[in-house]
Amino acid sequence: MRVLMVTWEFPPLITGGLALACYGMVKELLKKGIEIDLILPTRDLVYFPLRKVEDADDPPVKFLENVEKKEREVNRISEVIKKFEVLGLVPSPEAYLSPAGVMREMLKELEEKVSLKKFFEVLSWSLERGEDLFRKVYEMAGRMPLYAEKLSFDLVHVHDWLTYPAGVVLKEITRKPLIAHIHATEFDRAGGSGDGRIHEIEYTGLSSADLVIAVSEFTARMIADRYLVPFSKIRVVHNAHSIEFPGGKRRIFVDPVILFLGRITLQKGPDYFLKVSERILKDFPEVHFVVAGTGDMFRKIVHLSAGMKLRTGVLFTGFLERKKVEKLLEAADILIMPSVSEPFGIVPLEAMAYGVVPIISKKSGVAEIVNNAYKVEFWDIDRMVEIVRFLLSDRKKLEDLAYKMKEEAMGIQWSRAAGKLINIYQELV
Amino acid sequence: MLHVIFYFQVHQPYRLRNFNVFDVGGKGDYFNNVLNREIIERVSQKSYLPTNNLLLKLIEKYEGRFRISFSVTGTLVEQLGLYSPETLKSFMELAKTGCVEFMGETYYHSLAFLFGKEEFIFQVRKHRKMVEELFGFSPVVFRNTELIYQDEIADIAEEEGFRVVLAEGAEKVLGHRSPLYPYKTYNGRLFLLLKYYRLSDDIAFRFSDRGWIEYPLTVDKFVNWIDKLPLIEKEGRDLFLNLFMDYETFGEHQWEESGIFRFLEKLPEELLVRDFISFAWPSDVIEIVKYEPERISFPQPVSWADMERDLSAWLANEMQQNATVTLYEILEKVHAMGADDLMESIRKLTTSDHVYYMSTKYFQDGDVHKYFSPYGTPEEAYIYFLNALSDVREKLRRREIHEI
The missing domain is CATH 3.40.50.2000 (Glycogen Phosphorylase B;)
Structure with missing residues (x-):
């Protein structure tokens, strides 16, 4: 054919x-x-x-x-x-x-x-x-x-x-x-x-x-x-996803890294990510929130994050080529995808393949097929904060989960x- | 008598490279050494060397009657040493003539006065040591970064052995008073000389501006304006015309083709034929003034930057504020942990240019910010700066964990 x-x-x-x-x-x-x-x-x-x-x-x-x-x-x-x-x-x-x-x-x-x-x-x-x-x-x-x-x-x-x-x-x-x-x-x-x-x-x-x-x-x-x-x-x-052989963890920071990865547009909910970072950094000032990507809200999000006076708590990478995306996933622990509307969302699958624990919007296609990811309403800051707190307070648990994520993601390949x-x-x- | 004081600011920052998140925790430093070398070489060729040569010539020609003053930052001297030693040598030649006064400031051209008094004093002392060693001159005149001044600076300057301070002749402080008169600081203990910004900026900013109504600025025209200045004084008291500007005005901001060098060459000749005009150093005010000048208080900080002449060039938006607060917090921590090996890099980050690049002010001033910035946008400047701070923080953090 x-x-x-x-x-x-x-x-x-x-x-x-x-x-x-x-x-x-x-x-x-x-x-x-x-x-x-x-x-x-x-x-x-x-x-x-x-x-x-x-x-x-x-x-x-x-x-x-x-x-x-x-x-x-x-x-x-x-x-x-x-x-x-x-x-x-x-x-x-x-x-x-x-x-x-x-x-x-x-x-x-x-x-x-x-x-x-x-x-x-x-x-x-x-x-x-x-x-x-x-x-x-x-x-x-x-x-x-x-x-x-x-x-x-x-x-x-x-x-x-x-x-x-x-x-x-x-x-x-x-x-x-x-x-x-x-x-x-x-x-x-x-x-x-x-x-x-x-x-x-x-x-x-x-x-x-x-x-x-x-x-x-x-x-x-x-x-x-x-x-x-x-x-x-x-x-x-x-x-x-098409990741066949994900590498192991290669950290940039000794402390946990929480990621936003995607276009910085209204659709992807970067402002919700910032709200979570503001609340988490109060209790876990050592954690790093990293915003990766660019988009029409980029300037606004940079200014908003600076205005929260979170010191070096929120960092930006700008647009990343493919190899850098993978490098960042190797360095991350948690991914938040608070999309307002996400037809599918491949990023959380890739993140899981790298052992990153995803917290994803219920308004996403990927939520229909993964079991181990945390699923939340994109506007529910309280719930996201609660999950991140839980994950950060027990690093052993975070490691166990990482393994489970990897396992599940490796079963979601393109052949099916x-x-x-x-x-x-x-x-x- | 009208004393003309030429003071030139000579400074270059260590510009940051595109330091990204992936560089954090690594071995590389934060600076774009290729760009910094390029700029130092270019500015040396176009501005520093030809202007130094011209000044040297003028000093010799007028046998002590042509006197000027400089404030040279540590970050520039270091980079001249690295990338253009002949330029550094030519500044030293100038110093040897005995006709050049060198002033005190912060070694790193920083805003430390506003955020860390101890750090401020450290940087002022480091600068003094450099000036004494390099130029054999012991500064008695103090000028803070970007001419930022407020009353409190007088107290520290006095403790550090200075007797004269320079500041901007801003109308919001002067009111009806003229910047031509010498003043005393709020406590009456130091002399205060104020920049005559209209005539200074005519040279520094407007010289080659074809849209300016006075274009082209000829020596005759400029001297004609100066001739009229003494008319305000009826009792024969000494006046000081303080022409303060960036040294790069000559050859870099105003290109050679604009005639700026011919202007500088001709000006002393025209002024010195007048018996009521002389050139002076800022410190000459101490000997010249025989009466007790009026005190002026600067309760709020005033600078020479932008239309507002306040701190808004460096501290107006959220990015500048978060960057600065974070910088001085981490610097404090580096200090507290005794991480001496990190000290030099973070001090280079205290240079005020870094936050100047983050300015988002529009209209005319925004253009000036953009002209100086090595980055495409203020956000980029912020992001690389924050990443560099994050690197210092990460290195401290690793030591902390190691110790536990």
Whole structure:
């Protein structure tokens, strides 16, 4: 079976959980014999024909047009990140650029053929206003006819709203089944009503898909409630993690480290983390709270933490590349994820694999599948403080728990999730 | 008589490197030695060396009638020793002319006065020792970091053997009084000389500002302004025009192309042809003034920074406050635990520039802060500083545990 997969992020370019999830599932699908043609928001018209397991870590590149020399050159680059760079991929969703005029013509033609007039109106409105991200999404959709012409596949699998327009175009042209994978909705990201245009795209993508894969029951309910996707069309496949051989503890501080790891945005609840740190440091001044990541609330959180006069109690790392994330997990004891709304949340699984005890929001997908993590309401500072106190007051207990976390996490690997995906593919092919 | 006092502040901090959480507890130090070397070399070439040479020339030419004063910090002297010994030598050459007065301050250019009196006294003494050894000059004039002054400083300065203190001629303290007169400290025990900030800043900040109505500033124009100053005095008492500024004004803040060196070269000539004008050292006030000057009280700290001329350049926002309080707490602990090997690094962190970089003030002053800062944002400056403090704390903590 061959799947045409379109996603916006793939390692080593990681801005969030999406890249990690795609990598994890792709690798296991390849292991189970599924062939994948991967499309990313590259500047050049290329795709990545993934055929064997190793391809997930070093994707071979194929150009759509006959440019053998260039293709050979790119494929000779040994470092994946360099290869991506040459193809015009950079680690942010703003990466996508191509001659807009050509794409616009192409889409105009398409708009007349397909029935989704309004959907494209939304996109072209943004295009005309020159908004980068929307323009790139539009352009990606616009080049899909070229891919459809050259590639053969059994079904299309797209990830999140950025690639839904591409998926819809592919389905319209090829009449192949479409699976829309939903990792996060605009409701989660915005923590409020969000961007109407993105809602429109999410709604259309989910409605046009033959099947929808949600990363959790939590997300399944969300899209059923908000986008009226019938439950019969939704399949839940929980994410997993890809850490195979977690290292042992390698401390930075002799005293316990409590971690916040993720984007510093309203959705992730960094302000709740600070409130916990303020109360804990009163009784345990030796403990270190570390905020890792960046985001639109970064400045605010730095200022807020300084205003609490917690001395060196709260430290910041800024954005961390993958290796540093793992280094930090090796040095940490407790992870708090007080997300207001978390469709899944891979970070606590990775933390557990490193023996870190997670305290996670009940409003998260990961809470549905782990037993040993502490689950709390994101606003329940009292409860979080109580748990942290308990853990800090008995270091032996903390060590025992670390072992249990590791054990549980090692059972949550991508192979099971990939098995479920294949069953879903088979429903459609 | 109008006595023109040139006082130049010569200082560079040890700028921090991007010290992150992963560096805590390791062996590396906190400073960006590559950047620090680069800056010392650049400023030496563009400013210190050419200005020193020019001043040397002027001193020789006017045979003692051209006198100037310096305050040189320990953090600069150390870095000159490391990265530009010829510049250090040229300052020593200047000292040998006998026409340069050296003043006292904190060795680390710190805010220690506000947060730790003992540390403050330690740093003042360390600085005095350096000045005596290096320049063979025993300071009698004291100027605190960034010209921060309040009454209490007079008490300590007196105990430390100083007889004159410098401060900002801020209107909020002076009221209708003129900064041209010498004053006495609140207790009448030390002389107080106040910066004439309008004319000082015309050179230091506005010299090459094309948007300034007086641009370009010529020597004739400047001397013309000075000519009118003595008109306020009807009884023939001596006046002091205190032109205080950063030494980097010459060649670094105001580039050579702006004509700043020609300005400095020409100015003494124009002033010295006038029989009612002379150049003086701050300490000359002790001999010159034959009457009892009025006392001025500075109940609140006043500085020479920003529009507010208060402490807000260093201590206005939460980051600056948390960083400073934490710094002096940890310094105290290093002291109490006798961790002498950590002392030098943490003292380098007391340099006021570190919290200056964390300032989030907007408009004009924010620009000045940004001009000086090696970091992209005030938050970055805070984060690296806090991480460095955290490293000191972690090292103390390990010793504590070891002892138990």
